[in-house]
Amino acid sequence: MSAPSFLVAATPRPTLSDLVALTGSEAAAAIDPSIRISGAASLEDADRGDLTFLDDPALVGRLEATRATACFVAPRHRGHVPPSCLALVTEAPAHAFALALAALFPRADKPGSSFATAGASPGAIIHPEARLEPGVIVDPGVVIGPRAEIGGTTVIGACSVVGPEVRIGRACAIGAQVTIGHALVGNGVVVQPGARIGQDGSAFAAGPGGLVKVPHIGRVILQDDVEIGAGTTIDRGTTSDTVIGEGTKIGNQVQIAAGVTIGRHCSVAAQAGIGPDARLGDAAVVGEKACLGPGAEVASRDRVASGATISARDERM
Numbered sequence: 001m002s003a004p005s006f007l008v009a010a011t012p013r014p015t016l017s018d019l020v021a022l023t024g025s026e027a028a029a030a031i032d033p034s035i036r037i038s039g040a041a042s043l044e045d046a047d048r049g050d051l052t053f054l055d056d057p058a059l060v061g062r063l064e065a066t067r068a069t070a071c072f073v074a075p076r077h078r079g080h081v082p083p084s085c086l087a088l089v090t091e092a093p094a095h096a097f098a099l100a101l102a103a104l105f106p107r108a109d110k111p112g113s114s115f116a117t118a119g120a121s122p123g124a125i126i127h128p129e130a131r132l133e134p135g136v137i138v139d140p141g142v143v144i145g146p147r148a149e150i151g152g153t154t155v156i157g158a159c160s161v162v163g164p165e166v167r168i169g170r171a172c173a174i175g176a177q178v179t180i181g182h183a184l185v186g187n188g189v190v191v192q193p194g195a196r197i198g199q200d201g202s203a204f205a206a207g208p209g210g211l212v213k214v215p216h217i218g219r220v221i222l223q224d225d226v227e228i229g230a231g232t233t234i235d236r237g238t239t240s241d242t243v244i245g246e247g248t249k250i251g252n253q254v255q256i257a258a259g260v261t262i263g264r265h266c267s268v269a270a271q272a273g274i275g276p277d278a279r280l281g282d283a284a285v286v287g288e289k290a291c292l293g294p295g296a297e298v299a300s301r302d303r304v305a306s307g308a309t310i311s312a313r314d315e316r317m
Helices: 016-023 057-065 075-080 093-104
Strands: 050-053 070-073 086-089 183-185 204-207 210-213 220-222 242-244
Touching (some): 016 070, 050 093, 075 086
Parallel strands (some): 220 242
């Protein structure tokens, strides 16, 4: 059985000087402009032509033995880089490596067409009242409802559903089997496969006759450059909107309930749960499997530890 290369490096591959310019790092020695980086790997797996990085001081021993061509390191670790490897010195090695990796493998950071589609596939169902700008890619099995609007160069993955009057901006990547309803989506948004956005939540009011479903009349608003992980669910608000701020990254299998407001450039890790009407300030961080109860508040730049539970009376302000 052949072993496919699912993600092919950019052509032409970036040179070391390209990566230094991109990341703002400092080369510890003169750069040969003819050297191109062909791949990326961990410290122990890297070989000639590969790029790597050190972000954990406990792995200095692996750095000293790496066979990589170049390595992003903090200033305090530059002396541990072997002579065969060029040290690329930066205060944020992991961040620099991420930028370089995106340049080396430009199709790796967001979902693409599952069917090598150009334009709208004949296998998609697009309502005649929907409006798609030039350059939109629509895979087979997609359903796009009436009066939906989708911006140029956005990709809608196979078997996804875009509901009536949904707005999706330009240069977005919507993975396979995503459902989006009652939502306004900004530019550059990434939604990984299987996410559910804009459905009503599980709000019920008790009365003499039992439980009564509470209608949800709000929306979901995803601002520019948000990323939503695979299998994540984001409920629309009951009377207010559910809002995810610009640049925020939501991990896989996260539950975000109705009326939640998340600020800009936040990070919410996998399997976290955020209850109705909770509030996160800008640059807040929520760890894996953390739980924020209804109405809980997390201040800007505050961090909620993995597995922690925050109730409304535990406000982090």
